[in-house]
Amino acid sequence: MSLTFDLERRPDPASDERRAEILANPGFGVYFTDHMASATWTRDGGWHDGRIHPYGPITIMPSAAVLHYAQEVFEGLKAYRHEDGSVWSFRPEANAERMQRSARRLALPELPTDDFLASLRALVEVDEAWVPAFGTGETSLYLRPFLYASEAFLGVRPANEVTYSVIASPAGAYFPRGLKPVRLWISEHYARAGVGGTGAAKTGGNYASSLAGQLEGIEHGCDQAVFLDSATHTYIEELGGMNLFLVTDDGRLLTPELTGTILEGVTRSSILELAKDLGLEPEERRIEIQEWKDGVRDGHIREVFACGTAAVITPVGELCWDGGEAPSTAGDEGGEVTRSIRQALLDVQYGRAEDSRGWLTRLA
Ligand SMILES: Cc1ncc(COP(=O)(O)O)c(C=O)c1O
Numbered sequence: 001m002s003l004t005f006d007l008e009r010r011p012d013p014a015s016d017e018r019r020a021e022i023l024a025n026p027g028f029g030v031y032f033t034d035h036m037a038s039a040t041w042t043r044d045g046g047w048h049d050g051r052i053h054p055y056g057p058i059t060i061m062p063s064a065a066v067l068h069y070a071q072e073v074f075e076g077l078k079a080y081r082h083e084d085g086s087v088w089s090f091r092p093e094a095n096a097e098r099m100q101r102s103a104r105r106l107a108l109p110e111l112p113t114d115d116f117l118a119s120l121r122a123l124v125e126v127d128e129a130w131v132p133a134f135g136t137g138e139t140s141l142y143l144r145p146f147l148y149a150s151e152a153f154l155g156v157r158p159a160n161e162v163t164y165s166v167i168a169s170p171a172g173a174y175f176p177r178g179l180k181p182v183r184l185w186i187s188e189h190y191a192r193a194g195v196g197g198t199g200a201a202k203t204g205g206n207y208a209s210s211l212a213g214q215l216e217g218i219e220h221g222c223d224q225a226v227f228l229d230s231a232t233h234t235y236i237e238e239l240g241g242m243n244l245f246l247v248t249d250d251g252r253l254l255t256p257e258l259t260g261t262i263l264e265g266v267t268r269s270s271i272l273e274l275a276k277d278l279g280l281e282p283e284e285r286r287i288e289i290q291e292w293k294d295g296v297r298d299g300h301i302r303e304v305f306a307c308g309t310a311a312v313i314t315p316v317g318e319l320c321w322d323g324g325e326a327p328s329t330a331g332d333e334g335g336e337v338t339r340s341i342r343q344a345l346l347d348v349q350y351g352r353a354e355d356s357r358g359w360l361t362r363l364a
Helices: 016-024 065-069 092-105 113-126 204-219 266-278 289-298 336-349
Strands: 035-042 046-054 072-074 077-081 087-090 140-149 161-171 182-187 224-228 236-239 243-248 252-256 281-285 301-308 312-321 324-326 360-362
Touching: 035 113, 046 113, 065 140, 072 092, 077 113, 087 336, 092 113, 092 140, 092 266, 113 140, 113 161, 182 204, 204 224, 236 243, 236 252, 243 266, 243 289, 252 266, 266 281, 266 301, 266 312, 266 336, 289 301, 289 312, 289 324, 301 336, 312 336
Parallel strands: 182 224, 182 312, 252 281
Antiparallel strands: 035 046, 035 161, 072 140, 077 087, 077 140, 087 360, 140 161, 224 236, 243 252, 243 301, 301 312, 312 324
């Protein structure tokens, strides 16, 4: 039976003035809407108790399994306001399916796609005023579904009680002053994920394990770290929160193949589908970090960019490592291919281009 989300309305929602003040400068992940969605799963009762309730602190026991064994997964997607005032999401079923795959890997129950979509619709409907207006740049309402072991039990086994929630946060333009290429650090000491591990799942542990490499990069004057395969430290995997693409001089669009250690980004899959429309030949394969270093020097690699829901596409500038640096091919604002793919995706997301692939789902 599918979940319904009953509404318990907040008695003290943000005033129109306060909301307008936040929406004028929302940043990312700082402010949250008035409500959140939740549902509970128990081994005996399945999914039940779907509700929309006031956003606020949650109560779990100190013995809740998630706090000890990190049995949790999450998702990230956006709601976009179109010119006619309607609100849409980009391929949310892909996020629902990825959350199901992540849940299987973490021995959590799967939330059916229809229930996932119903939770987003119910939350966006009640907090619709928090979706930034059309024409305010690349602004959106970021949606963060998450699923965690809330059972109070210290034994190491899959939890018998699990909580699902969705929170929503207005998001400003990622690049308010124009695209700025990021400087990347090759994480040679720290891997993000290993073969047979949880790299392909969107689970908190992967992000925790990426932070040391990220910090090392920042200490070396870089913005982000790029992780390599943990076995040989030879092949490019991804960034801590974005997939990577390389554009070659003969019109190929290279990206590391999915080996089980990389997150299958929705943006990545969409770019692979769009590539042909833009006259590019997509190629998923293992890519040696040396190919990147040599390629930007000898002209074989023309552009490098990272992609993910938050920034859509970020041009990549210099590649740095202990004792060396490969030059940027990104100029001040990223190369031509980087910018045209970015524009093509944004145009679909904001309803400025025809949605010929049926990627948009209306939320409100
Ligand atoms: C590790 C990692 N890789 C890639 C991505 C890009 O995925 P998506 O395009 O679905 O946002 C993300 C962001 O969610 C991520 O956290």
